[in-house]
Amino acid sequence: MTELPVAHPIASPQPGAAEYPGLDAWRDLPVVQQPTWADSEVHRAAVSELSSLPPLVFAGEVDLLRQRLADAAEGKAFLLQGGDCAETFEGATADKISARVRTILQMAVVLTYGASLPVIKMGRMAGQFAKPRSSNDETREGVTLPAYRGDMVNGYEFTPESRAHNANRMVQAYHTSASTLNLIRAFTQGGFADLRLVHHWNKGFTANPAHSRYESLAREIDRAVKFMDACGADFDALKRVEFFASHEALVLDYERALTRIDSRTGLPYGTSGHFLWIGERTRQLDGAHVDFLSRVRNPIGVKLGPTSSADDALRLIDKLDPQREPGRLTFITRMGAGNIREKLPALVEKVTASGAKVLWVTDPMHGNTVTSPNGYKTRNFDDVIDEVRGFFEVHHALGTFPGGLHVEMTGDDVAECLGGADPIDQHAFLERYESVCDPRLNHMQSLEMAFLVAGALGKRP
Template sequence: MRPGAGTPESTWFTGLGQAGAADYPGLDEWRDLPKVQQPTWQNEASHRAAVAELSTLPPLVFAGEVDLLRERLAAAAQGKAFLLQGGDCAETFEGATADKISARVKTILQMAVVLTYGASLPVIKMGRMAGQFTKPRSSNDETRDGLTLPAYRGDMVNGYDFTPESRAHDASRMVQGYHTSASTLNLIRAFTQGGFADLRLVHHWNKGFTQNPAHARYESLAADIDRAIRFMAACGSDFEALKRTEFFASHEALLLDYERALTRIDSRTGTPYATSGHFLWIGERTRQLDGAHVNFLSKVRNPIGIKLGPSTTGDDALRLIDALDPEREPGRITFITRMGAGNIREKLPAVVRRVTDSGAKVLWVTDPMHGNTVTSPNGYKTRRFDDVMAEVRGFFEVHAELGTFPGGLHVEMTGDDVAECLGGADPIDEEAFLTRYETVCDPRLNHMQSLELAFLVSGALAQQS
């Protein structure tokens, strides 16, 4: 991610808001199509005011950054780079603190170092950050002790507290989400451009965490990097490229009111970009071909991710490509497979083979989290680390058998020392949930589990090369 200040003028948008963008052909077709997983706003006047305000606010990301990401993803689809995408299941306004944001960024940077050094591939670093404030739900309502209230749909829609006031769908939260995203992006830009990401500081990124096998392996790798850097310095190398890094922001494009209000027309090309994030994805619950989400995202220039569950067929995948990428543009489509550890080897090959045989060049990414969710005996939603690892192994095995490139990893993780997923080298058990379970939605890998996963993927990538 390049700093906002100093961005070349050609990468800025015109000041067109919703009214100006309304003239773009078909941009509002989605309004007349079936819409799922959308809020029921309690106050229409508040809703109109929020949309009007969002439509006039500056873009959160710029067209040049989005175009750069599309180029990077095109390289990954060709086997020349690897995508690492990670962050919270659902961001919260309360959790948008400097400490928590820096811990997440630091963990992603550490994972990227492991992948880059082990696999000798450039790693595209992308956070589920600065916009992941909404979540699809399997039920509209939640009942506790005889009281039924709307389900929690993320901080941009309603609150987590189980009260009628908190659970009401409040459109003003979209504006708060915008400002929280802006402050998060500002901090990420400062971290990744201002020296925090300097590769010569790899040892310092691991301070404050307890010793375990993943830590020891990371320290050994960091020492190797240090030796390599000292060697290059002795040879007179310029370290400018090691001092900063690109970092992109992504989220599920679930809340269509928000996405549409932040769509802007690029002054260079006259085409619309969703300026809420660099990369947007469509979830397993919202990828209906005749639905509003697919239609809206087909109109914007951002690279698009699509979650594919175990029921996906090859024809489903091809129809989604036709709807979202009729020109077959490199870097446009990323398929994020979430099959489950027990399904990945059986279900994925037919989909990959069908897409590959069609000639479409998509980026294949594994999400080993969402297909492996279980409930622990003491009542917590969790994931077993062994299941996560098993799905990743299966993903790589399938692509190795088919001769295709396993191009990315999409994980729900945090930089904090939480206890939400069972297992790992520093084992998390059910008792730890009582004091260290912090997620408001789905369980996340903690810092050390994330590093362990990075080492596994690094080894699998090295074998592919």
């Protein structure tokens, strides 16, 4: 297994902002969901500092991920992408980061067995500090302030000082991301990721009577691990795993400042993360986000909601993946449980007929958001799982490959999404609702999802 080099904020200095034809064309295009920085001098200084700091990820790592995603697009691997809706500076502790990584590793073991395929492990981590919002402002008790747009832009506390858009937060996001990546690499390159240990953790999940129906699959995995051990499998190699970082490339000042030119190829790479995606609110074909990300070599994702047409998808392919390069483009569908079976088939059919080799991934979270009777933003676990089932049903019917799962989750024992085998009800929100933005599956709900998806993968044609 390839070891990924460690990014560290005291590495060798890099040159200033990358110069490459077209990298600044986005500045003359319509742009949405961007901060309004309070102080232009602070903004200039922050961008200048970011432009001179070391990359958070490296071109070789990005190229490796593109190869892995190309395998997934060919049906030879499966992508698991998970993490917080919006990371916070306060939440970037060793305990919380390790809990998220641990949960993703646990899910990956189950999915690997169910799919009989390698699982690409990717966190919504080390950069997911900005969020698009439906309104620029928020009003509480007659007071109106700017909406919270993620810790990269402003604070969650409802005060004028906290809610002001402060460009220094971009620099703090960089350093917090560097620390997070260092911890992730330490966890995934050492004994923490040992296959036997990760499987042992899953035994605790199935020991809960609420999850007893998953015990038979857990026993099968246990027998497989013991068989590998008896055959002399190299468990030293299985102590290390590849783990990639991803986030929505929303704040273009940050993404542009962290773009670097690879000395080997002379091409630009976004070094803020391995995988960058464009959200449902920023995928305008003539917009700044699509233009900028069309010019970097990273694998790119695009969120497609229920209003997306097949023609939209084909035009996005022409813009973002004109060479039809496997591993370059991932479509992340977020249709909602009530729309997935109706809306997805036409997209998949037309894209497949075009000859493009995109990776299809389901995001079953964002299309299923509701408000609980006691006023909390939530999702029903059954709706989330139904969208995943619909995603698999559509691909199975069309003979195409359902290539991945993109989920908002945490490794902590929060109460934000309703339901599950060990059910969360709305009363638990009063004490255990922690998200500053969208509701996440907790540790147990995430593992339950993995067992359910593993069953669907095992039944694929």
